[in-house]
Amino acid sequence: MAAPFDELVLAGPPLDRAADLRFEAGVIPRLLGEPGTRVLDVHEMRVPTVGGPEIALALRHPEASDEERDLVLLGRLGGGHVLAALQHGEGGTPLRAVADLLPPDQASLAATAVALDNWHRTHPRCPRCGGPTEIAQAGWVRRCPADESWHHPRTDPAVIMAVTDPDDRLLLARNAGWPTGRMSVLAGFVEPGETLAAAVAREVHEEVGLEVSDVRYRADQPWPFPASLMVGFTARAASARLAPDGVEIVEARWFTRDELAAAFETGELYRPRAVSISARLVEEWYGGELCERSDPAAVGGR
Known part of the structure; x- marks a missing residue:
């Protein structure tokens, strides 16, 4: 691999x-x-x-x-x-x-x-003024003729993290908008005045009530759906006690490697899709390939 x-x-x-x-x-x-x-x-x-x-x-x-x-x-x-x-x-x-x-x-x-x-x-x-803008600089800028302001494409940074507990189990969670069986690692947008590592810690605490440390950068991925940059991390939880917020996250579980493989084999969980960095974070922890290649007829979650 x-x-x-x-x-x-x-x-x-x-x-x-x-x-x-x-x-x-x-x-x-x-x-x-x-x-x-x-x-x-x-x-x-x-x-x-x-x-x-x-x-x-x-x-x-x-x-x-x-x-x-x-x-x-x-x-x-x-x-x-x-x-x-x-x-x-x-x-x-x-x-x-x-x-x-x-x-x-x-x-x-x-x-x-x-x-x-x-x-x-x-x-x-x-x-600034609400007036119509026009394309400039070969499509990389929009210019306002009324107030002469220039506006550049927006990219929103987001953190996505593979969190493990003291027993090296992996945390997966289900977003409120996902069907049963669709789970992934946690993710969230970076807020103003926040470092990437601070965003990791805040999002994990807000979504599942965990304190984390040893936040380490792994890789990043453009995610134009519609305008994000996904920055991948690993982090270590101080305990295994989960408290999903019930708003964004409705289900959260720890998995050993054997438990995760069995969940995929039985169909309890959907396999992660290769297009997203989330699959690579899971595979790095697992130590091998788990994801499926994308089906052109289907569009899944992250």
Whole structure:
């Protein structure tokens, strides 16, 4: 088995974002005229794909109608440039369902496209004056013509943590919105004025009443569903006494390795999906593979 955080879905290799071109006047029309340019349609966290079982993004040649669409420069890929056509192409596949089936560089490209599409779609107005904003800097900024303010894409940091007790059992919990049988490690958003380690300790205490220590960073993963960066940690609980808050967390349990494997084998628990860092945190503790590859027809929890 490879190291659990090698080839983490959506986390690499780094995309050449061609940031040097963002300030070039008329760069999008120029790129539309270049023979090596390709366009990725993106709509409601969906992207077009081709093939199976080996799946790839369906990148297309520019069309005349692209000149009238909102386009974002994603970067360079395979010797050419790739643009995202925002809110276009409704028949795509949910990225969350196929991200782990795409080549790693295409998964990173799609994650960037989905994140930017979500941001542009939900931030059409200026937060200062309420006026309509317009796309600038090749899609990486929105500018307010009324007050000349500039607004950049938002990413919300969140912590996700594999918590173990003094007997090295793993904590899994069920969110209030999940069906019975769907459990995962704890996670939550970082609050203002808070370090990542402090967010881990606070979230664990709020959700299940535990005090933790030995908080250690493991890996991080872009999570554009809609706009997060998941930062993974391990932590050690001082005791095994659980007190789920009953609001966000309705069920929490400790598992030994044998108990977790048995729960997956009997169907008591759903296996974690390979697309999320949560699966890798569980596998690192377990010492082997437990997750299933994503089914393109289904979209599950984290």
